[in-house]
Amino acid sequence: MSKTPAECVTKDDVRVEIDRLDQALLTLFGERHQYVRRIADFKDSPDEAFDRERIEAVIAKVRDRAKGHKMDPDQAELIWRTLIDWNVNYEKGIIAARHSED
Secondary structure, X not given: XXXXXXHOOOHHHHHHHHHHHHHHHHHHHHHHHHHHHHHHOOOOOHHXXXXXXXXXXXXXXXXXXXXXXXXXXXXXXXXXXXXXXXXXXXXXXXXXXXXXXX
């Protein structure tokens, strides 16, 4: 059974909850990754992987939502920009590989 932060009375209690959340995050990131992989199928050129307008719209939403989750918007933005940069490079690789097979 999970505990709230206030219910944690030892470092081990906190670490158990962080480990639980890390597992949940990995599950969600894995699911997100499958969608990133799928969207690459709809793009014809590696250049399409980088869409500045879409990226900035996502970042704006993340910053706004972070506030509602009691998270520092700057930290959320840093995490998402890192994730997006990785995804853009991953998509570019998939698209380029598909073209090299043609």
